[in-house]
Each structure stands twice: as structure tokens, then as C-alpha cells.
Amino acid sequence: MSNEKQNIALITGAGRGIGAATAQLFASQGFLVVINYKSDHLAAEATATQILAQGGECVLMQADVAQEQQVERLFAQIDQLDGRLSVLVNNAGILKPQSRLIDMNADRINELLSTNVTSYFLCCREAVKRMSTQLGGQGGAIVNVSSGAARTGSANEYIDYAASKGAIDTLTKGLSLEVANEGIRVNCVRPGLIYTQMHADGGEEHRVDRLKTAIPMQRGGQPEEVAQAIFWLASDKASFSTGSFLDLAGGL
Numbered sequence: 001m002s003n004e005k006q007n008i009a010l011i012t013g014a015g016r017g018i019g020a021a022t023a024q025l026f027a028s029q030g031f032l033v034v035i036n037y038k039s040d041h042l043a044a045e046a047t048a049t050q051i052l053a054q055g056g057e058c059v060l061m062q063a064d065v066a067q068e069q070q071v072e073r074l075f076a077q078i079d080q081l082d083g084r085l086s087v088l089v090n091n092a093g094i095l096k097p098q099s100r101l102i103d104m105n106a107d108r109i110n111e112l113l114s115t116n117v118t119s120y121f122l123c124c125r126e127a128v129k130r131m132s133t134q135l136g137g138q139g140g141a142i143v144n145v146s147s148g149a150a151r152t153g154s155a156n157e158y159i160d161y162a163a164s165k166g167a168i169d170t171l172t173k174g175l176s177l178e179v180a181n182e183g184i185r186v187n188c189v190r191p192g193l194i195y196t197q198m199h200a201d202g203g204e205e206h207r208v209d210r211l212k213t214a215i216p217m218q219r220g221g222q223p224e225e226v227a228q229a230i231f232w233l234a235s236d237k238a239s240f241s242t243g244s245f246l247d248l249a250g251g252l
Contacts (some may be wrong), residue, residue, distance in 0.1 A: 006057075006083035009234070010034040010074075012065050012123060013092030015043035017196035018145060021223035022230050023047050024087055027056030029231065032083050036074065038064045038079030038092070065092050065119035075126040084138060087234045088127040090120040091145045093164075098157045098204065109115025109160050116164035117171075120144060124175055124186075132182040141234040144172050145226075148192035148249040166191075169245065176243030185242040187233040192249025194221040 007030070014023040014035040024047065027033045033051065035058050037044035044060050051058045059081065063074040078085055093116045095107050124142060131140035148164035150169050169188060176186035193208045193215060204210070208220035229246050233240055 006030075006032050007086040008032045008083040009087035009089065009126070010036060010078060010085060010123070011089040011091055012036045013038070014118065015047055015202050018191065018194065018223045018226045019091040019231075020047040020050075021227040022024050022091065022150060023058065024051055024054070024056070025085070025173060025224070025227045025231050026089075027058055028050040028054060028232075029065070031057075031087065032081065033058040034064065034078055034081075034122055035060050036092070037061055037152045038062070065123055066114045068122055070120040072168060073121070075130070079130075083117050085127060085130050086140045088123055088139070088142045089141070089145065089230055089234070090123055090168075091181050092116075092119050093145070093221060094141075095158060097146070097159050100156055110158050111220050113167075116161070117167045118170055120171060124171070128175075128179055128182075128184060132179060134182045137183065137210060138232060140185075141238075142175070142184065142186045143230045143233045144186070145230070146172070146190045146245070147245065148190050150190060150252060151247075152251070152252075172245070173243050182243055185233075185238070187241055187244045187246070188234065189226060189229050190245055190247045190249065191226045192221060192247070194226060194248075196223055214252070219250065221248055221250060227231055 009026040009031040011019050011023045013019040015037040023033045035044050048058050063070040067069050079186035131137040146168045149167040154162040163248050172188040195208055212220050226248050
């Protein structure tokens with residue numbers, strides 16, 4: 001038996017959608033998965049139940065990753081686990097009801113940016129502290145979940161969300177260069193129209209069905225398809241990839 005510690009994967013916002021599918025995939029591949037969630041304990045518990053039923057290993061950790069002290073507490077808890085943090089998947093995010101910019105207020109914009117952008121910065125910071133070979137770590141991989149909205153702008157629907165994902169694209173590029181010689185790879189997936197509950201948060205549960213005819217492949221995507229791309233980018237099979245963007249949008 002190897003003396004190497006078990007690999008730990010932290011997946012933020014892992015209670016539903018892409019996060020839940022990603023958690024299940026990493027667990028199926030032998031990772032100890034940290035299922036982070038903000039408030040929906042039942043959804044996170046359902047993800048954990050599925051993982052355990054399939055023989056995987058996971059732990060639930062509640063934290064609002066937009067809050068610095070809670071992020072520090074989350075990573076301190078991970079430090080107590082029997083294993084080493086080798087993967088961070090930044091997936092937590094919110095979407096507000098569809099709106100034009102002229103109807104948006106600062107409260108909406110600031111809440112969205114702190115949840116969708118600040119959380120990624122904070123989690124990346126703590127992950128780098130633990131992964132960096134210059135700081136005594138053994139390296140690792142960070143995968144940021146952006147959105148095709150970063151490229152399209154989502155006019156008349158939610159340009160605040162699109163702008164937050166544009167920031168994630170820039171974070172990915174900049175951080176990948178900062179830590180490229182410290183054993184850490186930083187990559188990004190940009191999902192397009194995916195069947196998740198998030199569209200209901202935006203006020204249109206069946207948005208994918210309304211727009212799928214505009215997709216060259218003529219269908220929406222599934223969370224599991226995004227999870228496969230995230231896993232590949234985090235795996236050794238993508239060992240020479242950093243600062244890269246993988247679009248999962250059916251050709252859009």
C-alpha cells in the first residue's frame with residue numbers, strides 16, 4: 001500500500017446542479033469529496049447520500065464562501081481531514097431574476113459580485129496556501145466554473161451575472177500565471193445552456209427549452225457533461241493545461 005495521503009477535492013456549491021454532479025464524479029474516482037453548501041442542507045445531504053450509496057467518501061461542510069472568516073474556517077476544517085487538498089472546484093454562484101441594467105440596484109449587484117467573484121478569490125487564496133510547492137505543498141489543480149454568459153453578455157436578462165463570470169475568466173488567467181511554477185494548474189470551464197435549477201432562480205425555469213433551438217447541437221447540456229470536463233481539467237491527463245478555457249455550450 002502507498003503511504004500517500006488520500007486526495008481531497010473541495011467543491012463549492014455542491015448541493016445541486018453542476019456542483020452535485022461534479023461531487024459524485026470525483027467521489028467515484030476515489031477522492032474524498034468536501035461538499036460545501038451555504039444554506040440548503042437537505043440538497044447537500046442528498047448529494048452525500050448518493051455518493052455514499054455508490055461507495056464513495058464525502059463530508060458536508062457548511063460555509064458562505066463569500067465571507068472571509070467562513071472561508072478560513074472551511075479550510076481549517078479541511079486541514080483536519082486525513083488527506084491532502086489536491087483539487088478545488090469553484091462552483092458556488094447565484095443568479096438574480098432577469099432584469100435590464102436600468103432596473104438593477106446596488107444591493108443586487110453587490111450581493112451577486114460578492115457571491116460569484118469574491119468567493120472564488122478567497123477559496124483560491126486558501127487553496128494556493130496549501131497547494132503551492134513554494135509553501136511546502138505538493139501542488140494541485142483549481143478549476144473555476146465560469147459561464148458562456150461571460151462571452152455573450154446576457155443582455156436584457158442578467159448582465160450582472162455575465163460580468164461576474166467575465167471576472168472569473170480574468171482571475172483564471174491571472175492566477176494561472178502567478179502559480180504556474182508552484183505546481184498548481186488553474187483552468188476554467190464555461191458552460192452554456194445547462195439543465196440546472198439555476199434558471200428557476202432567474203425566473204424562467206424552462207429557459208433552456210426556450211433557447212435550445214439556437215444551439216447548433218439543438219439541445220441543452222446536462223450537469224454530468226460539465227462535470228466530466230471539470231474532472232479532466234483537474235486530472236493528470238490535463239497535466240500541461242493551465243490558464244485554459246473549455247467551452248461547453250453545444251457550439252454556441
